[in-house]
Amino acid sequence: MQLIDGKLTSKEVRQEIAAEVEIIKKAGGKIPHLSAILVGHDGGSESYVAGKMKACEEVGFKSSLIRFEDDVTEEVLLNKVQELNEDPDIDGFIVQLPLPKHISEEKVTDSIDPRKDVDGFHPQNLGRMVIGSPAFISATPQGIMELLKRYEIETSGKHCVVIGRSNIVGRPMSILLSQKGYPGDATVTVCHSRTKNLKEICLSADIIVAAIGSPEFLKAEMVKEGAVVIDVGTTRVEAPDTKRGWRLKGDVKFDEVAPKCSYITPVPGGVGPMTITSLILNTLKSAKKEIYK
Amino acid sequence: MQLIDGKLTSKEVRQEIAAEVEIIKKAGGKIPHLSAILVGHDGGSESYVAGKMKACEEVGFKSSLIRFEDDVTEEVLLNKVQELNEDPDIDGFIVQLPLPKHISEEKVTDSIDPRKDVDGFHPQNLGRMVIGSPAFISATPQGIMELLKRYEIETSGKHCVVIGRSNIVGRPMSILLSQKGYPGDATVTVCHSRTKNLKEICLSADIIVAAIGSPEFLKAEMVKEGAVVIDVGTTRVEAPDTKRGWRLKGDVKFDEVAPKCSYITPVPGGVGPMTITSLILNTLKSAKKEIYK
Numbered sequence: 001m002q003l004i005d006g007k008l009t010s011k012e013v014r015q016e017i018a019a020e021v022e023i024i025k026k027a028g029g030k031i032p033h034l035s036a037i038l039v040g041h042d043g044g045s046e047s048y049v050a051g052k053m054k055a056c057e058e059v060g061f062k063s064s065l066i067r068f069e070d071d072v073t074e075e076v077l078l079n080k081v082q083e084l085n086e087d088p089d090i091d092g093f094i095v096q097l098p099l100p101k102h103i104s105e106e107k108v109t110d111s112i113d114p115r116k117d118v119d120g121f122h123p124q125n126l127g128r129m130v131i132g133s134p135a136f137i138s139a140t141p142q143g144i145m146e147l148l149k150r151y152e153i154e155t156s157g158k159h160c161v162v163i164g165r166s167n168i169v170g171r172p173m174s175i176l177l178s179q180k181g182y183p184g185d186a187t188v189t190v191c192h193s194r195t196k197n198l199k200e201i202c203l204s205a206d207i208i209v210a211a212i213g214s215p216e217f218l219k220a221e222m223v224k225e226g227a228v229v230i231d232v233g234t235t236r237v238e239a240p241d242t243k244r245g246w247r248l249k250g251d252v253k254f255d256e257v258a259p260k261c262s263y264i265t266p267v268p269g270g271v272g273p274m275t276i277t278s279l280i281l282n283t284l285k286s287a288k289k290e291i292y293k
Numbered sequence: 294m295q296l297i298d299g300k301l302t303s304k305e306v307r308q309e310i311a312a313e314v315e316i317i318k319k320a321g322g323k324i325p326h327l328s329a330i331l332v333g334h335d336g337g338s339e340s341y342v343a344g345k346m347k348a349c350e351e352v353g354f355k356s357s358l359i360r361f362e363d364d365v366t367e368e369v370l371l372n373k374v375q376e377l378n379e380d381p382d383i384d385g386f387i388v389q390l391p392l393p394k395h396i397s398e399e400k401v402t403d404s405i406d407p408r409k410d411v412d413g414f415h416p417q418n419l420g421r422m423v424i425g426s427p428a429f430i431s432a433t434p435q436g437i438m439e440l441l442k443r444y445e446i447e448t449s450g451k452h453c454v455v456i457g458r459s460n461i462v463g464r465p466m467s468i469l470l471s472q473k474g475y476p477g478d479a480t481v482t483v484c485h486s487r488t489k490n491l492k493e494i495c496l497s498a499d500i501i502v503a504a505i506g507s508p509e510f511l512k513a514e515m516v517k518e519g520a521v522v523i524d525v526g527t528t529r530v531e532a533p534d535t536k537r538g539w540r541l542k543g544d545v546k547f548d549e550v551a552p553k554c555s556y557i558t559p560v561p562g563g564v565g566p567m568t569i570t571s572l573i574l575n576t577l578k579s580a581k582k583e584i585y586k
């Protein structure tokens with residue numbers, strides 16, 4: 001069993017990006033610039049955005065944080081999005097979700113210029129992903145694809161079971177893994193809450209992507225010997241023995257599943273550390289006009 | 294075994310649309326208007342477009358056909374698209390594919406206003422389909438969904454195997470069938486040229502969508518008793534005994550597969566007749582602003 005070390009891979013990718021930024025700098029080019037809009041003071045959002053800004057600093061990007069209070073109107077927010085769309089210095093930006101209830105997340109997402117949508121949430125980027133055109137892929141799926149690539153995990157002709165059909169993980173993973181090329185060309189089965197015989201289906205899988213958000217859902221009896229298991233779950237469960245009072249739990253019962261696997265991602269330290277790095281990678285791609293010419 | 298009669302269903306849907314148009318007319322509303330751009334004189338394209346225009350007439354739509362010669366420049370074509378985008382009388386329009394090689398089909402498709410993209414080929418509509426937002430769904434997948442609905446075929450929790458991952462059939466079908474709601478909530482496996490054990494996978498399927506374009510590919514030994522089989526194939530094979538010299542063949546070896554099925558679509562007369570009807574339905578939806586407000 002080999003552990004897929006997302007923390008290490010993330011560090012490597014960031015070092016590669018930092019090296020590219022150095023080259024751009026030396027050539028007198030424009031430094032990639034990621035901007036983030038943060039509405040309100042939700043603890044989770046605060047720490048995500050802080051992590052993103054810190055990652056920018058780490059790789060030498062320019063970054064900017066735009067804050068609004070909870071009572072900002074949709075109109076003011078949309079105007080700010082428009083401003084960032086038009087600002088030639090900004091290569092990509094994100095609007096941190098969730099937004100307050102009086103603001104339509106769909107409207108805000110749709111208003112972002114797809115060319116700067118480094119979160120990959122805009123329908124135009126999802127649609128381009130579907131047809132295999134260059135597209136900004138959202139952070140988690142892209143992070144997983146990067147891990148598969150760097151660990152040289154064979155996907156062609158493999159049976160891959162994706163548990164979960166969410167717009168941000170399960171659905172894009174099922175599309176990407178069944179697409180032509182590498183990592184891809186897998187025979188993909190999409191499972192979800194309505195699936196019958198989930199155990200049998202999982203048992204036939206060479207690769208399992210667990211993205212249900214249900215702690216320790218995937219048990220050893222559902223995994224065949226030698227399978228690759230990607231655990232996307234990150235649920236906080238109470239843990240009075242820790243300083244924070246909680247611990248991150250994946251969707252996989254790691255202790256019993258891991259011994260059966262050829263490769264497995266741990267939680268924490270697997271898929272998680274790759275997400276912000278994917279965002280940074282998308283921003284670099286945007287600055288280099290790799291997705292949209 | 295029950296035959297899914299696409300010809301009959303198509304007729305019924307068109308009658309319903311015609312009735313709606315009558316109501317709109319009587320209320321003094323605007324008659325739905327579908328426009329088609331046809332470049333060159335390809336035989337297949339000519340007859341497709343003629344079928345679309347005829348269908349408009351049949352249901353009482355206004356239609357218009359814009360023709361260009363093969364040597365039209367991309368710029369002229371894009372200008373025409375822009376003109377149709379801005380014409381308030383036109384509810385939807387299509388650019389008949391394929392286009393001559395000197396014109397980028399991607400560029401042309403991308404230039405169509407998604408609100409008028411009744412072919413459902415624009416990335417924005419594909420992306421909206423992915424996240425389950427209202428979207429124009431392309432003709433063949435939408436036609437199949439309509440058939441499943443009208444024949445009240447149970448899909449929830451069923452194992453559905455989609456053979457083929459094309460952008461216009463296999464891929465959208467796999468997304469739609471695994472989405473929440475009806476017809477959907479199926480456990481979907483996407484198979485393609487790289488799939489191993491296709492026979493075993495098909496044998497476990499409650500519903501098979503065959504969209505590979507390989508005549509009589511799906512044999513009886515690949516289909517379990519009681520399965521629903523949707524045949525999307527339409528390959529012309531030589532048939533000297535016919536007047537035209539060819540015959541349409543589906544992807545399913547009908548004679549041997551049909552007796553095992555609970556439901557099956559024939560070729561011709563199954564999925565085929567639904568495609569133009571789907572386009573007409575999309576145009577009505579556009580006129581009624583059901584997809585985009």
